Amino acid sequence: MINKSGTGLVAFEDASVFIQQRAVRNWYDELMRQMVPVSFDFVQTPAPSEAAFFRNQGIEATTSFERNRKRVETSLIKLVRFVWSHYNLPRRRVVEYGSGATGYFDAVLRPREVQEWLQVETNPLAIAENRRRNPAAQVVEGTYYDIPYRDEELIVGLSSFDTASNLSAAIHQVAGALRPGGYFLHVQDVRPGVHFQREYLKKAGIPLPTKMFEAGKGNPIGYIINGQPSSSTDIFQDAMGAAIHEHHDLELLTNRYHTLVEFQPGDVRQEVYFLNLYLELGLPPNAPQRLRETTMIVTLAQKVDR
Numbered sequence: 001m002i003n004k005s006g007t008g009l010v011a012f013e014d015a016s017v018f019i020q021q022r023a024v025r026n027w028y029d030e031l032m033r034q035m036v037p038v039s040f041d042f043v044q045t046p047a048p049s050e051a052a053f054f055r056n057q058g059i060e061a062t063t064s065f066e067r068n069r070k071r072v073e074t075s076l077i078k079l080v081r082f083v084w085s086h087y088n089l090p091r092r093r094v095v096e097y098g099s100g101a102t103g104y105f106d107a108v109l110r111p112r113e114v115q116e117w118l119q120v121e122t123n124p125l126a127i128a129e130n131r132r133r134n135p136a137a138q139v140v141e142g143t144y145y146d147i148p149y150r151d152e153e154l155i156v157g158l159s160s161f162d163t164a165s166n167l168s169a170a171i172h173q174v175a176g177a178l179r180p181g182g183y184f185l186h187v188q189d190v191r192p193g194v195h196f197q198r199e200y201l202k203k204a205g206i207p208l209p210t211k212m213f214e215a216g217k218g219n220p221i222g223y224i225i226n227g228q229p230s231s232s233t234d235i236f237q238d239a240m241g242a243a244i245h246e247h248h249d250l251e252l253l254t255n256r257y258h259t260l261v262e263f264q265p266g267d268v269r270q271e272v273y274f275l276n277l278y279l280e281l282g283l284p285p286n287a288p289q290r291l292r293e294t295t296m297i298v299t300l301a302q303k304v305d306r
C-alpha cells in the first residue's frame with residue numbers, strides 16, 4: 001500500500017516493489033562501515049573541462065556497468081516496466097540524454113510498447129560503439145546543457161544526469177524542452193559520479209568533506225559529513241530533488257529508492273543489486289527460494305503551467 005507521502009509497498013506482476021524515501025538497507029552504507037576513510041581534496045570539474053572530459057572518455061566508462069547489470073537483467077527490465085505502468089508514463093516520443101556506449105535504456109530496459117526513442121550523447125566514441133551494437137537505434141550527438149528540442153512528452157536519463165557538475169543548468173534545459181504536462185524521468189541504477197556533488201554540497205551549505213570512502217582511486221562511495229558516513233547515493237538523491245525544486249515549472253512526483261523484491265526458483269541464496277553493487281548472500285537452510293532485491297533511484301518530475 002502506498003501512503004500519502006508516496007512511499008510503501010506495491011504488488012507488481014509476480015513481485016513486490018518497495019518505494020522508500022531512503023533505502024531501508026543502503027548497501028553502500030554497509031560497505032562504508034567496513035572501510036577506513038581516506039583524506040582527499042574535493043576537486044571539481046575534471047580537467048581540462050567537464051565537456052572535454054566526457055567527450056573524450058573511453059567507452060569502458062559505460063560498458064563496465066554491464067557485468068553486474070547482466071546478472072539481474074530480467075529484474076531491471078521488470079522494475080523499469082513497473083515505473084512506466086505505476087506512473088502512467090507516455091508510450092510515444094522519448095528523448096534520452098547520456099545514452100552511453102551500450103544504449104542500455106533503449107536497447108534493454110525500454111518497455112517494448114514504448115516507441116519513437118531518440119538517444120542523445122556527447123561522446124562520439126560512445127555513439128559509434130552504440131551504433132555498432134544497435135544499428136536500428138536513433139542516436140545523435142548533443143548535450144543536456146543545450147537542448148534544442150521543444151514540446152517534448154518525455155525526457156529521460158539512465159544514470160546520466162549524475163555526470164553533470166551543474167545539475168540545475170541541465171534540469172533548466174530539460175524544463176525548457178518539455179511541453180506543459182510533459183515528464184522528466186531519471187533512473188539511477190549505478191553508483192552516482194562525483195561531479196555534481198561539490199556544487200550541490202556548496203549550495204546546500206554543507207562544508208566540503210575532506211574524508212572519503214574510496215572504492216578505487218579517486219572513486220568515492222561516500223564521505224564523512226558532519227562526522228557521519230554519507231553515501232553518494234543519498235547525496236545524489238538530495239541533489240536531484242534540490243535541482244528540480246529550483247525550477248518552479250517542474251513538480252517533483254517522486255525521488256525515491258525503488259526496490260523490486262522477487263522470489264525465484266533456484267538455489268537458496270539472496271541476491272542484491274544496489275545501484276550496480278552486486279552481492280550474493282547466504283540464506284538460512286530452511287529458506288524456501290532464492291530472494292532477489294534490485295534497487296534503483298527513480299526521479300520523476302512533471303512540467304506544470306504556472
Ligand SMILES: C[S@@+](CC[C@H](N)C(=O)[O-])C[C@H]1O[C@@H](n2cnc3c(N)ncnc32)[C@H](O)[C@@H]1O
Nearest residue numbers: 054062098099100122123143144158159160163
Ligand atoms: C554513467 S554514463 C551512463 C551511460 C548510459 N546511460 C548507461 O547507463 O549505460 C553517463 C553518460 O552521460 C554522458 N554525458 C556526460 N555529459 C553529458 C552531457 N553534457 N550531455 C549528454 N550526455 C552526457 C557520458 O558521456 C556518458 O555516456
